[in-house]
Amino acid sequence: SSSSISLKSARAKTQMCTPLAPSLEPPSGEPSGGESQPGTPLPLPGPITGLSIQETIAMSPELDTYVLTKKVKEVLTDNNLGQRLFGESILGLTQGSVSDLLARPKPWHKLSLKGREPFVRMQFWLQDPHKVEKLMDMKRLEKKAYLKRRHSSLSDGHSVDGGLAGPDFLQSASPQHQQPPQLYQKKIRVVLGPEEKEALKRAYQEKPYPSPKTIEELASQLHLKTSTVINWFHNYRSRIRRELFIEEIQAAGSAAAAKAGEGDSCDGTESDGTVEGRHRRPTGPEDHKEAPEDQDMEVRVEAGVSGGSPVPRNCTTSGSAGPGSSSSSLFGPPEAGLSLSAPASHTSTPARNPRENTLRKKKAANLNNIIHRLEKAAGKEDPSEWEF
DNA sequence: TATTAGTCAATAAG
């Protein structure tokens, strides 16, 4: 105990109250009747709605997030409107968040009240007949401001240098950088290398919820900060979970969405529970854009044929002595029906079949996750507590 | 306290 914590970060995040679209209603001020007047930071969805956004959300009927995002993406691309603009002015979110939301929307019933907000906003936006024009307008204004700024800094005669120019830090190719009141630290982004990720994934597979001890071990073995490892697990679990939601969505009902209705009649999100099997059949495209995922890996040697060298790839921890080794999969592959897709072709290809191992991996991970929760739930007898 | 949910923001990819 006594590490240093330290100073670091004087975060000037500014994100708690006014990212750009506050909209939330922190103060319990009842806007009774008072809507947002001119000055509304974020063009609220409801024009004449006297309700707060939160209220609106709470009352919102179930929305089909999948269909909703699909439409939004369509409108945006059709009109050459970017996610940044849309996100900042309509949703009050940053580009990255918008990208994520549009690409992997969680099903309505899995969203918290807060998580539903962006979707409700999207719906209102779609209903606005002038949505496109409004955004295009903003785009224009923005561009104008941009050009203006640039112009003034170019022409204007004034040099900004003013004299006193000390060290010219900042050698970036980008000119104009004015007003740098905060030159703290850019904030260095930790970037995990492929080997590290692999090692972490492997660890996850064995234990989605590693003990502090295990975390420490991983951290030192991989030369990472403990917090990084912890964060990685948190993030990875979330991601896995989300992937599963997506599979549910596309497997669940895509039948009702086939319609071409503007005012989609949402609902239909009833299916829930254990969706696990993959059925490919409805009028759907038969393609399957699986996540490319990283390089192959993982070689679950199925029992049976005495195969040969069980030694899978080994993680090359950029380090040195890596005790690692003790991580062969302990749990047998849950499914016994490993379908060795052997379509007859290469019979002696040194390289094994890469693709598609991904799916199996995810499922395995999910199973471990479920097992973990079952263990936790084991102490409860009330099935209602089980969340599946 | 441990985890999850929701985002941000840097930066990789296109």
Place this chain on the structure above:
DNA sequence: CTTATTGACTAATA
């Protein structure tokens, strides 16, 4: 330039 990815952080929950 735009969009996608992802480690880190905050608030909400169990």
